[in-house]
Amino acid sequence: GAVVSQHPSWVICKSGTSVKIECRSLDFQATTMFWYRQFPKQSLMLMATSNEGSKATYEQGVEKDKFLINHASLTLSTLTVTSAHPEDSSFYICSAEDGGTTEKLFFGSGTQLSVL
């Protein structure tokens, strides 16, 4: 099956630091990628839809200036948490679409962000 690589797996940083998370589709091209956030023992909440070559679409309540998304190529989307604070600590997961339907969404392994 298709592989989505997410990096890094775990980040610990000081408050005020900006953190970049990468999501790569390794063996397919993904015009659309999705970023999710997950708090402990809770479900995944969609943050934004990343579209190659255009601006990301953010879900209601997600600050676009806080969570910068760049989808510069068909195989790479990045999420940058700017000036991270402890409340940004969370598990972030990306998924990439291969084929234009929800039947072909593949997930990265997630990034645990801990902001001290």
Place this chain on the structure above:
Amino acid sequence: SQQGEEDPQALSIQEGENATMNCSYKTSINNLQWYRQNSGRGLVHLILIRSNEREKHSGRLRVTLDTSKKSSSLLITASRAADTASYFCATGNNNAGNMLTFGGGTRLMVKP
């Protein structure tokens, strides 16, 4: 708000028993998918059932879908300790930006 609501939120059973988890949703869907997540890990895709299907099997997994009731169930038969994980349903609507909307999840613990 979540598209899917899962029940129960937590389930504890003995090894060898069957585990049943339910998922309800609110809007129209093209498919419904079940995922497993071990603590602190990514998602593992288990099974997909399309809106025109009623039941699907994969190994020890059995999924049903009732579109009239907007609900689905996941049955794990002959559970094993290794099945301990959180299980999420996710609904797919190809007309809604090809995104998946996740339910709240069921935390399953299988005791050896």
